[in-house]
Amino acid sequence: MSEISRQPSSYSYRLHKTSDEESLTPKAFVRLFLRTWPYLKPQWKHLLVWSSARFLIEIIWVFAALVAFDLFNNKVLVGEKLESSQVTLLFLDDSYRSYVPDQTNETVEQEQGEAPMLTRVQRAEVRDRLLILFGIAGVFIFMLSPAIDYYRTWILQRVNQFLRVTMVERAEHLSLRYHSNARTGDAIYRLYQDSAMITSVIERILLEPLVAIGQVFFSFFVLCLFSPVLGLMFIGGIIPMVWLIVWYTPRLQIRSRRARTTNSDLTSRIQEGFAAIRIIKANRADPILRQRFNQDSRTALDAAFYLRVESILMRMLLMLLVGLMMIATQYLTAGWTMAEDPTFLAGSVALVGFTIWNFGAFQAVQSRTSEFLLNGMDLVRIWTVLQDMSVGLDRSFFLLDLEPDVVDDEDAVPIPEPILKITYTDVTFGYDPDRPILKGINLAADVGTITAIVGTTGSGKSTLMSLLLRLYDPDSGSIAINGIDLTHLQIDSLRAGVAIALQQNTLFATSVADNIAYATADVDRAAIEAAARVACADEFIRTMAQGYDTELGERGGKLSTGQRQRLSIARAVVRDTPILILDEPTASLDAETEHRVLANLAEWGRQRIVFVITHRLSTIRNADQIAFLEDGEIVELGNHETLMAISDGRYRRFVSAEVEVTSASESVQ
Amino acid sequence: MSDITTNGTGSTPKFDDRLDTETRISNLEVAGILDRCLRLLGAVPKLFCSKLVLSALAIIPGLYYQWIPKIVIDNVILQKAVEETETPFPPHMAPLVNVITGLSPMETLAVITAVLLVLLFVVGRGGTYAYFSQGEDSATQSENQMNQGGSETSGIIGLADSFVQIRLSQQLTNHLRTTLFQRMARLPMTTLDDHRIGDAVYRVMYDAPMVPGMCYKVTLEPIFMIIGAMISLYLMHYSYGDVAPELVWVAAMMIPCALLVTVPFSALARRVQQDSRAAGAATTNAIEESLGNISAVQSLGGMGREKDRIDKHSNESFRRYRHIKIVNILLEFATLFLLVGMAFWVTIFATDLIIAGDMSPGDFGVLFGIATSLGGTAVGLGRFWIELQGNAAAVRRVFFFIDLPSEEHGASLPKVGPLSDSVKIEDVDFTYPDGRVALRNINLSLKPGELVAIVGPTGAGKTSLAYLVPAYLTPSRGRVLFDGKDTREINLDSLRDQVSYVFQEHLLMSESIRANLLLVNLQASDAEIHDALTTAGAMDFVNALPDGVDTILGRSGDTLSVGQKQRLCIARGLIRDTSVLILDEPTAALDPQTENALVNALRQAAKGKLVIVIAHRLSTIRQADRIVFLEDGEITDIGNHHDLMSDPDGRYRRFVELQAGNVG
Structure with missing residues (x-):
């Protein structure tokens, strides 16, 4: 049928359930909607006012239609006289009244004979007044409806905003263990598309079904009074309909989940593609990336298509049943009408209005039947939409249900002051518990010392430091500050006490000053500049077009790695933390700059505990202690002299590898 | 972090946009966008024609369904003979009327029931649509836009009609967003610095889906609106002759009136749409930046700050969406005013005739119905121009990037093969668009088989110099020759096929290691993957991973150490095996x-190839055949380690001594 379906795609119409595509149990389905209440609750007053206003408008409409129908059709168009209440409503005089007191009766009879009718002038007058009345009601409704619609948007946006922010907050606090397996595009999708489903909850599960259900039951009741045969036929027709709905419900959920998953994958594809765009360009991978994008895009579109196919097919089958019932009703009632059979509850005229099947009864049954069936179809539509919503809500709540691995203890205390000592005791940790990165680490660092952490690539140096920030918690063993276990400290207070210059040099697309002050609240320009000077960044910042106010590119683009590194250091320095x-x-710094930065840092770090992960000998040698890491274990610990004294020591070998190069260069001289 | 300002001049960047800052467009430019959208239909001719035919077919059942109840009432229930009916049946009813003429009411009922059953299967009853819940901002409504489809009818025709339209909408979107994605990936390096990732996501995911609507609003919708109006006119003429020609004139006048009322809104409608989308893109940027850098955010304790930032942006995007609502409300007022005015006039006009006895009361409903449907069409035509602005504003954001100067890949230009002779850089200066001078008077000749190290203080221009070779940067002055051919005059793709560039940053996709390597060379065999990983020193740790080369990496390779990622990136650079x-x-x-x-x-591994290394490490530099020492964008020394060290005042020597001094 189309280019899309010709492409090899991972989804065809045939439905194969995979384990992560389970449909929701009825209990879970109900629970999902109940769970939306905490997010709706803060707006409950607004929601109530809005629903009432909507209801009010409906009533005004119904009332206006009721009033106008008789006045317009029978009075204006035909010329009958008005009821007393109608005369009062339109502020007319008694000459318009159908039943008039004796004294004025003569004048009417003079003109119209025995059947009192309105004059042409009077009919025009009634019409004019009716139009004015309608105009007033119309203006009121036309003013109110958009206002209410705007109000609705405002309320629902607040509901959605609340859910979004809650989700963001949770995502920000989830441990890196979660994030290292999650994709940013997925979070974007959940925050936007999935969370938006909450805006429809009130209308889809309360307002719309209530009206439709009311109509369905009322119409069904009236139809039964006309003829129980019809009632039985409808019940007979409803059974396969219900069966169809039950059969389609899990299919809709699975399709919806696929549509959402594939679209979220596509979002991730774009996000990752552009995050790595330079790599893509450099390797001429753009055709391959485009091809992958196109494939993901088609997969997502296919999934969305099949969700709609499912929904349309179900609707179509139900429509067929409904159509058959309508035709059958028409056939039966037309037959009864021609035979002039009595209606079922003929005696109770008040309820049915018709004792025998006649034209009026036929018309009434026709309109009731379509009301009954069309409202039934509306319920099916709502049900279909609810399945999609439930999946969206499920995906939103999934994020909220994730508990951060790292959480504050109940009686967590702030970080102690002053910080005197940091101790690692038998710390073991692995991102994947089966593959430990750190094994039985013991390390202590005192205030006023510099600890250099040295070791081969992948030996666990960065991981060792991320445990100190509680980005992860150790699998066993403990880390303590002044003897207090980290798990008893408030995370925010802990992280506020530790400044880190990251290896990845993450910068944000804002101004230089904002980047330096990123992790520090209320810091003035002088402090920012001072920190930049410590990091030897001030000199190049001043040459930039707007100095400290220069906006950086995406992920800090436009700067060289060495410059980014220095901003990263300045960002740590400006925080003025004890660790x-x-x-x-x-x-990435050249020797000269490195030398200056290190000298500045040594001066600045006097009363602090400093950890440096490095390969540079010049840095290592100045450290008070050196922890040499290999395969996640500290194999040697001590200062330069001590470690060099170990013959055949690992550190010694490491140093000689470096010195070899240097001596080679010296020999040239 | 970036301030949200509400001052609205087009030239000052609002929101996060740094590239797309001139967002105002004229009505004429909208017409241009429209034209381009219509051309997109050329990519899906079959689907579009099918949709056109099916939509036309979908009109037919309405014509029958209108008359069948009349037959049921008059000729079945009221048992009139068909011949006695006062108002004549329209021509298209003739076959059916012929069949039932002379039948008894019961037989007529049977025939009608049979006809209805056939109609039910072919065209069903009522319309078809698949419309799911959406949110209250522009982004969350894209899903329904992208997959819009439905039919005025159901049954078999309705089914086909809806499916064709969904596919049509999807294809149009897919076509546009794939083009957009491709163009964005080809932006020059200097432009990419200013390109926000979240913005790219927004444009591809949420702006592009507005294109089907744009296509329908100028093709299918007006066509069927006008057909509808013509049917109304025909019916009116058929039944009422020339009783009320004024009605037709009034309805016709409604079209210019509606346009007169709505067109002044068009600039405003575009503006609020653009702002809502820009604010949405800013929100996406905030989420993307925050979660994409989550390890940095958490390490720096920025969670609260990031939450506040996203909160603020999200709030702003919701607020901007409400501005769209306000404009729509204003528009609704204006057009409703027209429509209501017309309804009042028709009421007065028709009732006057009825009161005067020129028409029967029963005629009012018919006349009123036809008049409002005509008026509705007129107002609809007036409003559709405004609705178009919303789509135009979104699609403009897509076309903006498609039109942005991207690298001229010069398909017609001569291609180059593997480097055989030399890369020559002659008298090159390079100045960044913002005026920073990066390189000055560079002259350099590089030969295959050489290992060249570019050395110098940070910010000296080392990366800029290296960027010249694959033409990521084009010289402001002078030229770069690849095997004697100016890089500006050769096919860029063929040039880049010869160059692998391994960056300082180490970005990996969250896919398997194998997929990461295949990303740059789909043809790589297992043996080549193995070799590349071995050369890069990555084989050991890759083998230690649970699934070896098929291990799925966490986001941006988060579960690996930086050094490990770096080695995978080097392997990725090697696997292309370029010269x-x-x-x-x-x-x-x-x-x-x-x-x-x-x-x-x-x-x-690099024998016979040109290898350029930017490095600070002496151990690396020393192994180079030649060292290019760069300072402040100028080459101060060139030579091998030995030669350069023998110059007692050389910059390089000073550089080495500093490094050595640190060690010694």
Whole structure:
């Protein structure tokens, strides 16, 4: 049928359930909607006012139609006289009244004879007044409806905003263990598309079904009074309809979940593609990326298509049943009408209005039947939409249900002051518990000391430091500050006490000053500049077009790695914390700059506990202690002299590898 | 973090946009966008024609369903003979009327029931649509836009009609967003710095889906609106002759009136749409930046701050969406005023005739119905121009990037093969668009088989110099020759096929290691993957991973250490096996032993190739055949380590001594 379906795609119409595509149990389905209440609750007053206003408008409409129908059709168009109440409503005089007191009766009879009718002038007058009345009601409704619609948007946006922000907050606090397996595009999709489903909850599960259900039951009741045969036929027709709905419900949910999953994958594809765009360009991978994008895009579109196919097919089958019932009703009632059979509850005229099947009864049954069936179809539509919503809500709540691994203890205390000592005791940790990265680490660092962490790539140096920030908690063993276990400290207070210059040099697309002050509240320009000077960043910042106010590119683009590294260091320095961690702070700096930065940092770090992860000998040698890491274990610990004294020591070998190069260069001289 | 300002001049960047800052467009430009959208239909001719035919078919059942109840009432229930009916049946009813003429009411009922059953299967009753819940901002409504489809009818025709339209909508969207994605990936490096990732997501995911609507609003919708109006006119003429020609004139007048009322809104309608989308993109940027850098955010304790930032942006995007609502409400007022005015006039006009006895009361309903349907069409035509503005504003955002100067890939230009002679850089200056001078008077000749190190203080222009080779940057002055051909005059794709560039950042996709390597060379065999990983020193740790090369990496490879990621990136650079390999500080995160091994392996693997390494490490630099020392954008020294060290005042020597001094 189309290019899309010709492409090899991972989804065809045939439905194969996979384990992560389970449909919701009825209990879970109900629970999902109940769970939306806490997010709706803060707006309950607004929701109530809005629903009432909507209801009020409906009533005004019904009332206006009721009033106008008789006045217009029978009075204006035909010319009958008005009822007393109608005369009062339109502020007319008694000459319009159908039943008039004796004294004025003569004048009417003079003109119209025995059947009192309105004059042409009077009919025009009634019409004019009716139009004025309608105009007033119309203006009121036309003013109110958009206002109510706007109000609705405002309320629902607040509901959605609340859910979004709650989700963001949860996502921000989820441990990196979660994030390292999650994709950013997926979070974007959940925050936007999935969370938006909450805006429809009130209308789809309360307002719309209530009206439709009311109509269905009322119509069904009246139809039964006309003829129980019809009632039985409808019940007979409803059984396969219900069966169809029950059969389709899990299919709709599975389709909806696929549509959402594939679209979220597509979002991730774009996000990752552009995050790595330079790599893509450099490797001429754009045709391959485009092809993958196109495939993901088609897969997502196919999934969305099949969700709609499912929904349309179900609707179509139900429509067929409904159509058959309508035709059958028409056939039966037309036959009864021609035979002039009595209606079922002929005696109770008040309820049915017709004793025998006649034209009026036929018309009444026709309109009741379509009301009954069309409202029934509306319920099916709502049900279909609810399945999609439930899946969206499920995906939103999934994020909220994730408990951060790292949480504050109930009686957590702030970080102690002053900080004197940090101790690692028998710490073991692995991102995947089966593959430990750190094994039985013991390490202590005192205030006023610099600890260098040295070791081969992948030996666990950065991980060791991320445990100190409680980005992860150790699998066993403990880390303590002044003897207090980290798990007893408030996470926010802990992280406020530790500044880190990251190896990845993550910068944000804002101004230079904002980037330096990123992790510090209320910091003035002088402090920012001072920190930049410590990091030797001030000099290049001043040459930039707007100095400290220069906006950086995406992920800090436009700067060289060495410049980014220095901003990253300045960001750590400006926080003025008792603990400082530098992760490969100078790897991309030239020797001269490195020298100056390190000298500044040594001066600045006097009363602090400093950890430096580095390969540079010049940095290592100045450390008070050196922890040499290999395969997640500290194999040697001590200062430069001590470690060099170990013959055949690992550190010694490491140093000689470096010195070899240097001596080679010296020999040239 | 970036301030949300409400001052509305088009030239000052609002929201997060740095590239797309001139967002105002004229009505004429909208017409241009419209034209381009219509051309997109050329990509899906079959689907579009099918939709057109099916939609036309969908009109037919309405014509029958209108008359059948009349037959049921008059000729069945009221048992009139068909011949006695006062108002004549329209011509298209003739076959059916012929069949039932002379039948008894019961037989007529049977025939009608049979006809209804057939109609039920073919065209069903009522319309078809698949419309799911959406949110209260522009982004969350894209899903319904992208998959819009439905039919005025159901049954078999309705089924086909809806499916065709959904596919049509999807294809149009897919076509546009794939083009957009491709163009964005081809933006020049200097432009990419200013391109926000979240913005790209927004444009591809939420702006592009507005294109089907744009196509329908100028094709299918007006066509069927006008057909509907013509049917109304025909019916009116058929039944009422020339009783009320004024009605037709009034309805016709409604079209210009409606346009007169609505057109002044068009600039405003575009503006609020654009702002809502820009605010949405800013929200996406905030979420993307915050969660994409979550490890940094958490390490720096920025969670609260990020939450507040997203909160603020999200609130702003909701607020901007409400502005769209307000404009729509104003528009509704204006057009409703017209429509209501017309309804009042028709009422007065018709009732006057009825009161005067020129028409029967029964005629009012018919006349009123036809008049409002005509008026509705007129107002609909007036409003559709405004609705179009919303789509136009979104689609403009897509076309903006499609039109942005991207690298001229010069398909017609001559291609180059593997480097055989030399890369020559002649008298090159390079100045960034913002005026920063990066390179000055560069002259350099590089030959295959050489290992060249570019050395110098940070910010000296090393990366800019390396960027010249694959033409990521084009010189402001002078030229770069690849095997004697100016890089501006050769096919860019063929040039880049010869160059692998390994960056300082190490970005990996959250896919398997294998997929990451295949990303750059789909044809790579297992053996080549193995070789590349071995040369890059990555084989050991890859083998230690649970699924080896098929291990799925966490986001941006988060579960690996920086050094490990760096080695995978190097392997990715090697697997393309190009004649030029550029490594931009590839070894910063590696320990000296690993690095030494790597450089040795590189030398072995890179025989006959040109290898350019940007490095600070002496151990790496020393192995280079030639060293290019760069300072403040100028080359101060060129030569091998030995030669350069023998110049007592050389910049390079000073550089080495500093490094050595640190060690010694």
